[in-house]
Amino acid sequence: MLRFDGRVALVTGAGRGLGRAYAKYLASRGAQVVVNDLGGSAVGVGADSAPAQDVVKEIEAEGGHAVANFDNVAEAPEAIVRTAIDEFGRLDIVVNNAGINRSENFGKNSLEIIKQHMSVHFFGAAGVTAAAWDHLVASGVGRVINACSPTLVGFENQTPYVSAKGAIFAFTRTLAMEALKVGIRVNAIAPTAATRMSDEMDAPEEFKQFMRDNYPQSLVAPVVAYLAHEDCAITGETILAQGGEVQRLSLSETTGMLDKDLTPEAVAENIETILDPGTSTPIGLVGAEGTKDALSMP
Known part of the structure; x- marks a missing residue:
């Protein structure tokens, strides 16, 4: 059993959603x-100490050890x-999980929104x-486990969010x-999971319920726990976790x-030959010792 007794974990954005699931799962396996969590809205407005405090209470009620912090990852x-x-x-x-998501068409006012997303997602992760x-x-x-996204392939009206996740992937x-x-x-x-962001997105209620039924947060947390464990030897990887499916991105x-x-x-x-997906092969990491596939690290 992969446990974390004697280990200390820091999870940002852990007052709600996936961050809460990660924090509680790590604590259930012995981590302090x-x-x-700043306690702001999904679009990055406001602050509230209650979400982080509530998660600490939940962890302690289950016999774990935790402390709350309310600072802004970007500041x-x-x-x-x-x-x-x-x-x-x-x-x-x-675990750099803190994030925001403001869905909006790209236009002349988009730069400030992109900067806001980069400030939280990328500079927040890099700073912590x-x-x-x-x-x-x-x-x-x-x-270190960073929060990337399956939307990295592109997603309409999500240029600020996906661009920030692209920076996280490269980072x-x-x-x-x-x-x-x-x-x-x-x-x-x-991850793909039902969260506050999916509940608040502009989508039919049937889709939101589909997310809740098929993509629970509980099927992402174990993957994060593996990546956080000292037995995890891989590095430089982005792992998809979607409703029980675990794949390499x-x-x-x-x-x-x-x-x-x-x-x-x-x-x-x-051009068809150049783009032919049937001839695609993964690109490994390039380090001081030459090219290495991250799954075959010494």
Whole structure:
């Protein structure tokens, strides 16, 4: 049984939804947990200490150990990490789950919305990870799990959200290379689950109920727990977790074409070959020691 006795986990955005599920699952397996949540709305407005406090109470009622933190990941990452050190004396696991989602058509006012999403999703994750880095190194079994998304393939009216998740995908793969040298594993989770965001989206009630019936949060948390455990040897991966399905989300390249006298006309003539998905192969990580597939790390 993969347990976390003696380990300390920090989960951002843990007052509701998937973050709450991650925090409670890790605590149920013995981890001491920092439950971070600003308590704002799904679109990033307001603040409320109750959600994080409620999750701490739930964990403690089940015999676990947890402490609440209400800082904004985009503004006070050091304070969030300091809560873990002050309360538990160490930090072994960071789950960068905090996020917002404001669905809107792209237009002249989109830049500010994109900046807001990047501030929370990307800079929030990068900031908390940076603040936690030395403690994760000291742990000897440091683990970072970032929140990516299946919408990475593209999703209408979601340019700010998906763009921020694209940054998380690249951040995860690149940081994993450096992290290997200091004993840290960095991966991402791309979940599909019924959450506050899916409940509040502009969609038919039948779809929302379908999400609740088929994509429970309880079928994502075990994957995060695996990625957080010291027995997890993979790094740089993004793992899809959708209603019990667990899959790899990866970059790939096709066989394509080769022409040393390349012209636009040659590209046009061979575009179907260039895009042929039947010739796709995954792209492995490239590190100081050469190309390595993340699933075959030493």
